Amino acid sequence: MSANPLVGTGLIGTALLGVHAASVWFCTGLVWTIQLLVYPGFAAMTGPGWLDVHARHTRLMGRLIVLPWLVQGLTCAVLLVWRPPGVPLVLALAAGLCGAVTVAVTVAISVPCHTRLAHGWDAEVHARLTRTNWWRTAAWTLGGAVALAMLLVAA
Numbered sequence: 361m362s363a364n365p366l367v368g369t370g371l372i373g374t375a376l377l378g379v380h381a382a383s384v385w386f387c388t389g390l391v392w393t394i395q396l397l398v399y400p401g402f403a404a405m406t407g408p409g410w411l412d413v414h415a416r417h418t419r420l421m422g423r424l425i426v427l428p429w430l431v432q433g434l435t436c437a438v439l440l441v442w443r444p445p446g447v448p449l450v451l452a453l454a455a456g457l458c459g460a461v462t463v464a465v466t467v468a469i470s471v472p473c474h475t476r477l478a479h480g481w482d483a484e485v486h487a488r489l490t491r492t493n494w495w496r497t498a499a500w501t502l503g504g505a506v507a508l509a510m511l512l513v514a515a
Contacts, residue, residue, distance in 0.1 A: 370515065373444025377514055380435035380455070381507035386428040387462070388500040394421075395497045399490040406481040414477050432459055432503075439510070446515035451506055458503030465495045 398417065405413045436459045439452040473489035476482055 370444060373447075373514060374511075376435060376438060377444060377447070377507070377511045379431060380439065381504070381511055383428040383431040383435065384455075384500065384503045384507045387425065387432060388504040390425060390428075391493070391497050391500045395490070395493050399486070399493060402477075402486055403483075406483075410481045411478070414474075418474060418478065429462075433463075443510075444514045446513050447510050448513070451510050451513070454506045455503055455510070458499045458506060461499035462496050462503070465492060465499070470496070 402413075402417075436452070436456050439447070440456055443449065443452055469492045470489060473485050473492075476485045477489070
């Protein structure tokens, strides 16, 4: 019998997978909303109030995404080191890769685009932001599928 009854019954592993899945799916829902609603809507708000609209978007988006994204990253890191019984390393690696893609695209492309848009509307920058955000959308969606797969295969 295990010294820790929570580990022996799988409650910690189930909780870890549940928290991971919840954080990934929150981010997935948010990125789809941004991709299909927010970014296209930016094109209709290019007038004199653009700087205020963009500043508000950036401020509120930061508040919405920071905690679930951090939780996703932390749970992913744990899953790479320790996995509940039945969860193969390949799924944890896939989750980590999906998470890494969201970070890489955000840091390398999205943040610089938003930095430029914070100084004024630029249709080319907006088009690049919207086009490349599909990479984050795909990565988070795939990461959500991986999170569900881990829940399903966990013993």
